[in-house]
Amino acid sequence: DRVAERDDDARDVVGGVFTETDDPTSNAVVAFARRADGTLTFVGSYATGGAGLGGANVVDPLQSQFAVVLTPDHRYLFAVNAASNSIAAFKINKRGLEAIGTVASNGDRPVSLAATNRVLYALNKNSNTVTGFQIDGGKLKAEPRLTRSLSPGAGGGAAIRFDHDEGLLAITERTSNTIDVFTVRDGVLSRKPVSSVSAGNTPFGFDWTPGRQLIASEAGTGSVSSYAASHHGALTPITSKLSTNQAAPCWLITTHDGRFAYAANAGSGSVTGFAVSPDGALSILTASGVTGVLGAGTTPLDLDVSQDSKFLYVLKAGVNTVGAFAVNHDGTLNALADGVGGLTSRGGQMGIAAY
Template structure:
């Protein structure tokens, strides 16, 4: 079947109401999705298959997550967990999706239609080996290549990531286990967490988009993993070994610790921050729970050690409109949506259709 035919089939599928009381089609091919009478979020994850990487889409309509298609990236996955955050991310206000191909050292951009359907735009070399994380600020993109221990920059031109000459930088000497690269909210800094060497690297980004050499800081606790930024540009980092969160100021170009607070769970690995509300959501992979913190000017308050019990092995996280938290459960091979309310958290499970190699999560809610 041609790519055009596949996209037409996926578009038609989105007009069908899925009945989730029975078995649903596996998201290994364009499948049935629930109809939308209004705005609906589309959640994406990667198959990460070594036989051919694909973006797997799910449509969230009225609180129901239904498979909504599979879209080849043109690259290869690794067939194993990436141990990272940010393997697939939206760009250009949700009109573009960027996905890493860890098995073929490349990055793919895909155009996002209003109904969430994807069409591949370009696949380009990542500038190193084993890309695991990607970050975007405006039209500037940086990719973290964990295999080569480097970051490389790109400019997005009509959805195509064009390599930025002279932008490749090495992470700090002795760094190991690179997990995530992310821009500060103003785009002036890049931060990389390194699980194996218990450190953070900070890069200053110049007006041409090129990063400086790395400035290394020892982390407050072992295994710094996923992170995000608060509204003041402070890095909010999960510490997996202690199941804790640490905040750092990066305004000077070097990470400086501000606060540290355990969450009482187990293996806090993935973390996202709602800047409008100042809430940090932490996935405790070992205990199957979500903890929440209040983050204000780098200060931390643990608002709920167990804000939600999701079970399984919660890994990648993404936030949708209204602070709906989307999670990939690596034990039950499914996506989950968590809605927080006055009477507690409501957890909705999608069908168990993800491959065991799946990695990353992103949401486009427009």
């Protein structure tokens, strides 16, 4: 279903963009309708039934990516309640979001989620675990047999994500400078992950290409690296520590065809774009590293692309808006009007999911 604007016939609405307030008293998902031209209109805020870690002048409280995720068929949305150790489930419909329910994450400090149409896994940062759930009509059913521990010594879990074939599940770990990869069969993870050392310091955001290449941002070295993943989950560096020439590239997303990757630079108020070759090699699109200008004080915290990869959306936490760009054929970006509504400047909002 499309997310319609209020009092609108929705004839030109083709998708939606979602983020969460991470409010410490009553967390909520904020929904925007996406039109065919990429512009956004605020639809509403929807209580998650739990609490976040944000609040006044709190920036990046979760230190994670994918705090809000969609199922691949865009029927359901899930969001973390990090302070209350729970996960909220919603159905997407033409009126916005319909709350399904909230369930315990079965771990301490859920910060990131990964979903197929059948299963959802939560990354619990403080307990260094991933916990699994069956998805049945949008309802989450805890499956203790799906719980796994991260590799020994892992710390600072930041993001969790399935590859395109749903045969691998990767987790970046900021403080231990490692990336764990589980193999997946019928939604069930291998007993233990394969752990690889990050090419750069502080691996944070990441995404996969259709060619089973993992591309990760590295906040500590201000860089991005790409890896080839084996069927068993071992990662081999392809391009190592390619500088963004910007500050604090913490979040990264790829276009669905795998041709381009974009990093959000929290310390520079910018987006850096990279071309991705078929073999996974990276090249920076603009020598300065500024492919998209967000502006001083915008504090970009997360980003995602539309289902057709024609538009890029960036959570501008410093100015309580969602930035929007049109993605050109060569990967360059043209700025569009921001999505406005439902957010408080520097209020702790986190996560973004688009379709």
